[in-house]
Amino acid sequence: MSQLHVQEHTSLELIKGDFAGKDILSLDQFSAHDIRRLFELTHHMKRLVVNNEPSQILAGMIVALLFFEPSSRTFGSFASAVKWLGGQTLEIQDPATVSSVSKGESFEDTIRVFEAYSDAIVLRHPQVGAAREAAAAADFVPIINAGDGNNEHPTQTLLDLYTLYEKFGRLDNLVGLLAGDALNSRTIHSLIRGLSLFENNTVYLLSPDALRLGLEDLSHFRRQGVTIIEITSEQDIPRNCHFWYWTRVQKERFSEVENYQELARQIVVATPQLLSTYASQDMILLDPLPRVNSVDPAVDADPRAVYLRSQIRNGVYTRMALLALVLGRS
Ligand code: NCD
Numbered sequence: 001m002s003q004l005h006v007q008e009h010t011s012l013e014l015i016k017g018d019f020a021g022k023d024i025l026s027l028d029q030f031s032a033h034d035i036r037r038l039f040e041l042t043h044h045m046k047r048l049v050v051n052n053e054p055s056q057i058l059a060g061m062i063v064a065l066l067f068f069e070p071s072s073r074t075f076g077s078f079a080s081a082v083k084w085l086g087g088q089t090l091e092i093q094d095p096a097t098v099s100s101v102s103k104g105e106s107f108e109d110t111i112r113v114f115e116a117y118s119d120a121i122v123l124r125h126p127q128v129g130a131a132r133e134a135a136a137a138a139d140f141v142p143i144i145n146a147g148d149g150n151n152e153h154p155t156q157t158l159l160d161l162y163t164l165y166e167k168f169g170r171l172d173n174l175v176g177l178l179a180g181d182a183l184n185s186r187t188i189h190s191l192i193r194g195l196s197l198f199e200n201n202t203v204y205l206l207s208p209d210a211l212r213l214g215l216e217d218l219s220h221f222r223r224q225g226v227t228i229i230e231i232t233s234e235q236d237i238p239r240n241c242h243f244w245y246w247t248r249v250q251k252e253r254f255s256e257v258e259n260y261q262e263l264a265r266q267i268v269v270a271t272p273q274l275l276s277t278y279a280s281q282d283m284i285l286l287d288p289l290p291r292v293n294s295v296d297p298a299v300d301a302d303p304r305a306v307y308l309r310s311q312i313r314n315g316v317y318t319r320m321a322l323l324a325l326v327l328g329r330s
Helices: 032-050 073-084 107-117 130-137 154-168 186-195 215-223 257-266 272-278 310-326
Strands: 062-067 088-093 120-125 143-148 175-179 202-206 227-231 243-246 284-286
Touching: 032 073, 032 154, 032 310, 062 073, 062 107, 073 088, 073 120, 073 143, 073 154, 073 310, 088 107, 107 120, 107 130, 120 130, 130 143, 143 154, 154 186, 154 243, 154 284, 154 310, 175 186, 186 202, 186 215, 186 243, 215 227
Parallel strands: 062 088, 062 120, 120 143, 175 202, 175 243, 202 227, 243 284
Antiparallel strands: none
């Protein structure tokens, strides 16, 4: 695969109430107003699906799903979202093996080729900044970042925030515990950005020392207004959290498997005992999944565990809403 030439300082285009034709690369493009607009439509999309009323608003449109990294939920829910709206997908999983990338085609050329075949490109890629690079290469269609390395995963955050919004009726004045791999988890990075769009949110970060949030990210997020409190022991978990967000150690970001194994052993697992000691009755437990030594399956029966319930279903509804807006059909 060719090296990407990421211009870190290219400024992001703000949504400012108008999603049509825009690349969706980072939560930093959104305002609280944009999130509310998206969630009104998400609510409508949910009704369509729950009432089994497929729509045709993406009829005649093709969305390319270009996934250079493995994915179950993001890939599956985007494909499902397009189909619920009457559109079609062009699905390339592992382009590095099955497309001309394996013959040495550059990333930019690959993006230019697929924009000729589609109305939008949903891109997952192992390199930080790949979505921005794709957006610079694509002249005609919007790029949606479905995860770029350990940087961001904006559409995951939209569904995470929607799950919180449905439960609490607001996205301000929330206290959350984010556990696991704060250094590498793109879902944690985007979620903190998302929470910083609203007033008076506090997040506790529970990670082993070696997996603490990077210093640059920490100061960037603090400047954006979210209160961040780092803890290293389960005994420091406050009992007033509205939500817990558990993540796995991101094995694919380690070059040495021994380092990964060592850190995976240091992770606090969400067990029924942990919930009964530190969790309030009214909180919810989220996990972007896959769970690998993150949440004990014994917790699944607890009604506070939403990762295989509302959280996962909301992935389809939020992505339906986002596609409808970005493709200018809502
Ligand atoms: C996450 C991802 O790929 O970043 N999964 C997802 O998209 N639901 C989290 C993970 O892989 O740990």
